[in-house]
Amino acid sequence: MSNRNKLTKQPVVEVRNLTKRIRHRNLVDQISFELFPGEVFGFLGPNGAGKTTTIRMMVGLIGMSDGDVAINGHSIRTSFREAIRHVGAIIENPELYKHLTGMQNLKQFARMVGTIPQSRIDQIVQLVGLSARIHDKVKTYSLGMRQRLGIAQALLHNPAVLILDEPTNGLDPAGIREMRQLVRQLAAEEGLAVMVSSHLLAEMELMCDRFGVVIDGRLRTTFSLSDLQSQTDTLTLEEKYIRLTEVASYA
Numbered sequence: 001m002s003n004r005n006k007l008t009k010q011p012v013v014e015v016r017n018l019t020k021r022i023r024h025r026n027l028v029d030q031i032s033f034e035l036f037p038g039e040v041f042g043f044l045g046p047n048g049a050g051k052t053t054t055i056r057m058m059v060g061l062i063g064m065s066d067g068d069v070a071i072n073g074h075s076i077r078t079s080f081r082e083a084i085r086h087v088g089a090i091i092e093n094p095e096l097y098k099h100l101t102g103m104q105n106l107k108q109f110a111r112m113v114g115t116i117p118q119s120r121i122d123q124i125v126q127l128v129g130l131s132a133r134i135h136d137k138v139k140t141y142s143l144g145m146r147q148r149l150g151i152a153q154a155l156l157h158n159p160a161v162l163i164l165d166e167p168t169n170g171l172d173p174a175g176i177r178e179m180r181q182l183v184r185q186l187a188a189e190e191g192l193a194v195m196v197s198s199h200l201l202a203e204m205e206l207m208c209d210r211f212g213v214v215i216d217g218r219l220r221t222t223f224s225l226s227d228l229q230s231q232t233d234t235l236t237l238e239e240k241y242i243r244l245t246e247v248a249s250y251a
């Protein structure tokens with residue numbers, strides 16, 4: 001997304017001083033950032049840095065010790081229902097009934113979410129590229145297809161933001177590529193704000209517009225893809241990441 005676009009757009013998500021304290025230790029320490037419509041934000045950091053804990057607080061799976069998250073202006077703390085209805089997320093493996101077909105899974109989920117017309121379900125199936133197999137049982141699906149069905153579920157209620165924790169974990173190269181294309185399409189064509197965490201830096205460089213790096217529970221820095229490319233000695237994301245995390249480990 002260009003800077004000009006960003007200036008004219010309101011953030012979909014505003015994370016402000018988000019903190020998780022357990023037994024006097026800040027697992028997440030005053031993290032603040034924003035997500036804008038139409039961008040893919042890569043959430044990076046070493047193992048144990050606090051990425052999943054941040055994401056779990058953002059979707060209300062665990063409570064926050066301090067700070068807040070606003071989604072379309074609604075606070076997760078004080079207006080949870082209003083806030084969460086704009087969020088789609090896959091945090092662990094998507095919940096799927098393997099003995100049912102993809103379509104039966106979506107219909108079952110649609111009933112739980114409320115009234116979702118069949119036309120919306122069909123539109124989403126097409127969007128995630130599952131039309132040819134949607135009437136087959138999920139137990140016959142590849143991992144990549146299951147992930148895409150999970151994304152379809154997460155999109156049914158038409159969220160403004162999609163949060164994916166390690167969506168490419170375990171996928172083969174073709175599955176990773178399909179996931180990347182889908183994520184890019186959801187941002188570019190549907191205008192979603194997408195937040196993705198992953199350790200696959202080369203993949204993240206292809207998938208994301210902007211990045212945040214978490215080290216020891218703190219958001220060390222955020223930068224855009226064009227920031228990387230405008231460095232005098234153009235850096236790859238991996239080179240930038242290694243510099244950031246090495247400095248931190250010597251500090």
Ligand SMILES: Nc1ncnc2c1ncn2[C@@H]1O[C@H](COP(=O)(O)OP(=O)(O)OP(=O)(O)O)[C@@H](O)[C@H]1O
Nearest residue numbers: 022027045046047048049050051052053054199214
């Ligand atoms: N319930 C808990 N009680 C105590 N410590 C916890 C709890 N949950 C997570 N932690 C610790 O919090 C830190 C952050 O964990 P988190 O899972 O958020 O990291 P992460 O950045 O997602 O790591 P990874 O890349 O390995 O998935 C880790 O040190 C972890 O051991």
